[in-house]
Amino acid sequence: MRRNLMKRRSVMSLPAAALAAPHLRTTDARAAAGFESPSVIDGNLPVFYERLKAELTFPLAWPHARERDFRSWKRRARAQFESLLCQPADRTPLRAEVVDEQPAAGYRRRQLLFNVTRHSRVRATMLIPDGPGPFPAALLLHDHGARFDIGKEKLIEPWYDGARLTSAQAWAAKYFSGRFPGDHLATRGYAVLAVDALGWGDRGGLAYEGQQALAANLFNLGSSPAGLMAREDTRAAALLATLPEVDPRRIAAVGFSMGGYRAWQVAALSDHIAATVSACWMTGLKEMMVPGNNTLRGQSAFYMLHPGLYRHLDIPDVASLAAPRPMYLTDGALDPLFTAEGIAVAYDKMARVWASQRARSRLRTRIWPDLGHVFTAEMQDDAFAWLDQNL
Structure with a gap:
């Protein structure tokens, strides 16, 4: 029982040490604690936004898409676009x-x-x-x-x-x-x-x-x-x-x-x-x-x-x-x-x-x-x- 209690205390010691040491830089405290700091949002962007941008490769862009026929590409790309509009097509009579x-x-x-x-x-x-x-x-x-x-x-x-x-x-x-x-x-x-x-x-x-x-x-x-x-x-x-x-x-x-x-x-x-x-x-x-x-x-x-x-x-x-x-x-x-x-x-x-x-x-x-x-x-x-x- 005593051994388990000591183990739990050792697990808690890193973030506690970071909070108790205000002289540490934010990045140092975050590294010591093993988690993102409270300032993870900077200018309305997450601190990892560059990594998110790097993941965007635009695989459906012409001419990198798998189609080599332009009309086929347009049909597939437009269908993908329309699927993300969150609004179905509407064929209600216009009645001008x-x-x-x-x-x-x-x-x-x-x-x-x-x-x-x-x-x-x-x-x-x-x-x-x-x-x-x-x-x-x-x-x-x-x-x-x-x-x-x-x-x-x-x-x-x-x-x-x-x-x-x-x-x-x-x-x-x-x-x-x-x-x-x-x-x-x-x-x-x-x-x-x-x-x-x-x-x-x-x-x-x-x-x-x-x-x-x-x-x-x-x-x-x-x-x-x-x-x-x-x-x-x-x-x-x-x-x-x-x-x-x-x-x-x-x-x-x-x-x-x-x-x-x-x-x-x-x-x-x-x-x-x-x-x-x-x-x-x-x-x-x-x-x-x-x-x-x-x-x-x-x-x-x-x-x-x-x-x-x-x-x-x-x-x-x-x-x-x-x-x-x-x-x-x-x-x-x-x-x-x-x-x-x-x-x-x-x-x-x-x-x-x-x-x-x-x-x-x-x-x-x-x-x-x-x-x-x-x-x-x-x-x-x-x-x-x-x-x-x-x-």
């Missing part, structure tokens, strides 16, 4: 209904309702050029920006709500050189559609600090913010393809910031998207997961987080599911949200995919040396001129 239409200079402003899922009937805004159609079209995908009172209004000027108009004009001044990209595209001859993601605009009520709780509750309900948003964006693309004013063979996805992420994501998931313009959201995953990066704060990341995906595909691998269709990616060199290395890695990976399909000319990437996280009028003009040529 126009509820308001107003003339503007060179185009018509329209509000319509449609079933974005089997659970949600939402209001969308649309601009349709004057004259005979069908027209090329753009699905406009709004950003995050921690601004929830406006969603679709960030891209199409709201004519129906004075308070939202004030907010939207301030947003346009901050990020778009005072321009509403949707209205500008309409003057160039595009039909445009914008829909609120869950949490913004008509579907608001969300605050920045509430995103984690919303995400947790959706996970508990068998869904996720990112998966739901991805499925809803494919439904909006499908809606555009049904409208008589739209040429279903010429539909683009256009977005900035989180909207840029949504743009290449919906192109990866939906065959309705013929071309993509993505501004200020592209990086390699490993290059994004570095101390100090905005993504590590969590909260907004839930809208761009599919648990388990990066065990299979890197971020640019997912975007490459849209190849060889035309895609335009643009970023500012001074963008604080993405490292220069991350952007370069992603652009290079994607260039190799398009080149493998003899379609390198259909992928355009551009970094603006003196700009940050913005989509200025000059950036828009370059992107939309490219869109004219490719759509």
Whole structure:
């Protein structure tokens, strides 16, 4: 009995000695104790995060996957992606209904309702050029920006709500050189559609600090913010393809910031998207997961987080599911949200995919040396001129 008691005391002696010796460095105390220290979380990362990153080899990326046929690879990679959305595909009838239409200079402003899922009937805004159609079209995908009172209004000027108009004009001044990209595209001859993601605009009520709780509750309900948003964006693309004013063979996805992420994501998931313009959201995953990066704060990341995906595909691998269709990616060199290395890695990976399909000319990437996280009028003009040529 005495021998067992002494044995137990000897087992307890190492951590006790570490705690009783404050002069020991943390690493020394941890080594002496044989377990991780209380400071195992540093900057929202575990101290072993580099080892976790090293385990990510992206085995499903083209051309390292077992298929040598590109179409077979796309089918398998897309199926893997879709299996991780935590949200089933939805084939509920869209049942679009126009509820308001107003003339503007060179185009018509329209509000319509449609079933974005089997659970949600939402209001969308649309601009349709004057004259005979069908027209090329753009699905406009709004950003995050921690601004929830406006969603679709960030891209199409709201004519129906004075308070939202004030907010939207301030947003346009901050990020778009005072321009509403949707209205500008309409003057160039595009039909445009914008829909609120869950949490913004008509579907608001969300605050920045509430995103984690919303995400947790959706996970508990068998869904996720990112998966739901991805499925809803494919439904909006499908809606555009049904409208008589739209040429279903010429539909683009256009977005900035989180909207840029949504743009290449919906192109990866939906065959309705013929071309993509993505501004200020592209990086390699490993290059994004570095101390100090905005993504590590969590909260907004839930809208761009599919648990388990990066065990299979890197971020640019997912975007490459849209190849060889035309895609335009643009970023500012001074963008604080993405490292220069991350952007370069992603652009290079994607260039190799398009080149493998003899379609390198259909992928355009551009970094603006003196700009940050913005989509200025000059950036828009370059992107939309490219869109004219490719759509």
